[in-house]
Amino acid sequence: MKIVLPVAGKGTRLRPHTHTKAKSLVNVAGKTVLEHIIERLESLPVDEYIFITDENGSQVADFMTRKFPDLNCSYYVQEERLGPAHAVALAAPSVNPGDDLLIVFNDTIF
Numbered sequence: 696m697k698i699v700l701p702v703a704g705k706g707t708r709l710r711p712h713t714h715t716k717a718k719s720l721v722n723v724a725g726k727t728v729l730e731h732i733i734e735r736l737e738s739l740p741v742d743e744y745i746f747i748t749d750e751n752g753s754q755v756a757d758f759m760t761r762k763f764p765d766l767n768c769s770y771y772v773q774e775e776r777l778g779p780a781h782a783v784a785l786a787a788p789s790v791n792p793g794d795d796l797l798i799v800f801n802d803t804i805f
Contacts, residue, residue, distance in 0.1 A: 696739055696740055696741050696742060696794075696795040696796070696797060697741070697742055697743045697744075697745055697786075697789065697790060697794050697795070697796050697797070698736060698739075698741055698743070698744050698745065698796075698797050698798075698799055699745045699747065699783055699786045699790075699796060699797070699798045699799070700719075700729075700732070700744060700745065700746050700747065700798075700799050700800075700801060701747040701773075701779055701782035701783060701798070701800060701801075702717060702718070702719040702729075702746055702747065702748055702749075702752075702755055702801050703747050703748050703749040703752075703772075703773040703776070703782055717748075717749075717751060717752075717754050717755055718801060719732075719755060719801040720754060720755070720758055723804060727758070728801050728804060729755070729758065729759075729801065730762065731804045732799055732801060732804065733763060733766070736797075736799070739797075741766075742767065743767045743768070743769060743789060744759070744766055744767065744768045744769070745768075745769045745770075745771070745786045745789050745790075746759070746768060746769070746770045746771070747771050747772075747773050747782040747783070747785050747786060748770055748771070748772055748773070749772065749773060750772060750774065752770055752772055755770070756768070756770050769786075769789050771785045771786060771788070771789075772785075773785055779800070783798055
């Protein structure tokens with residue numbers, strides 16, 4: 696299974712918290728939004744996490760490398776804000792016909 700995480704949003708409604716960090720790296724209840732999401736997905740047979748980031752995607756990549764070094768992650772940059780469907784489409788190079796795919800938006804902690 697592959698997980699697509701579109702995390703390219705600016706998080707304008709979370710300012711000032713998102714002035715210097717990605718929305719997915721904002722702390723909620725002692726953990727980042729991304730930590731909450733990844734921990735909830737740990738029980739699934741995930742082969743690859745595919746992140747769609749903005750131009751500051753290195754924050755997310757650095758965090759994932761540091762916090763979850765054993766996970767297989769790929770990163771694609773959404774250079775223009777063309778919506779969530781466009782963001783998901785950017786994951787196409789990592790997705791093959793027949794792959795199980797789960798799209799998880801970081802606006803919701805579950």
